[in-house]
Amino acid sequence: MESLHPDVDRLLLSQEEIADIVKRMGAEITRDYQGKDLVLIAVLRGAVVFMGDLMRAVECPLAIDFMAVSSYGDGAKSSGIVRIVKDLDIDIKGRDVLIVEDILDSGLTLRYLMKNLSSRHPASLEVAAFLLRDIEGKQAAIEPKYIGARCPEGFLVGYGLDFAERYRNLPYVGVLKPEVYS
Numbered sequence: 001m002e003s004l005h006p007d008v009d010r011l012l013l014s015q016e017e018i019a020d021i022v023k024r025m026g027a028e029i030t031r032d033y034q035g036k037d038l039v040l041i042a043v044l045r046g047a048v049v050f051m052g053d054l055m056r057a058v059e060c061p062l063a064i065d066f067m068a069v070s071s072y073g074d075g076a077k078s079s080g081i082v083r084i085v086k087d088l089d090i091d092i093k094g095r096d097v098l099i100v101e102d103i104l105d106s107g108l109t110l111r112y113l114m115k116n117l118s119s120r121h122p123a124s125l126e127v128a129a130f131l132l133r134d135i136e137g138k139q140a141a142i143e144p145k146y147i148g149a150r151c152p153e154g155f156l157v158g159y160g161l162d163f164a165e166r167y168r169n170l171p172y173v174g175v176l177k178p179e180v181y182s
């Protein structure tokens, strides 16, 4: 049993559970992308840890690239206006693109990215989300093709997920203690 960071209230996914999920997702992607021209695109910064694991769980040829986006507004992510901070280096026209995200919360980031990337005419465009927020009456507008796990309300940290840029390096996903962010 791994010891939790003192700011973490409870464990949501252990290292072992994460490894099983990634292995399963890698197998699904391997099955679906045989003979395709797969490009994994991770969204900086939260998705880097998942990307590193997922790409090694996929057993067909692939390329990787990264995008960085930022939301406008007063820190709230609900503005729906997303700006590209770092664009792709490679051309995705005619290629089979899979966006790799750590978490789909409101879905605003991903909705923008889907629209932006589809305008570049990839052969296909899908999403692999490690976590999908699953709250009654508050579902994201997008249902990813590949989903790691559904997660409840609460501020999640670890496995790439941050609060104020901290906790990304925790090897598990935990629920942050409310007193840390309130």
Ligand code: PRP
Binding pocket: 043, 044, 045, 046, 047, 077, 101, 102, 103, 104, 105, 106, 107, 108, 109, 110, 161, 162
């Ligand atoms: C987080 C997370 C997703 C996005 C999900 O990124 O990594 O990219 O929010 O939220 P949404 O579905 O409501 O758009 P964040 O903007 O915190 O940047 P980060 O990846 O650098 O942490």
Ligand code: MN
Binding pocket: 043, 044, 045, 046, 047
């Ligand atoms: Mn992110």
Ligand code: MG
Binding pocket: 046, 161, 162, 163
């Ligand atoms: Mg963040």
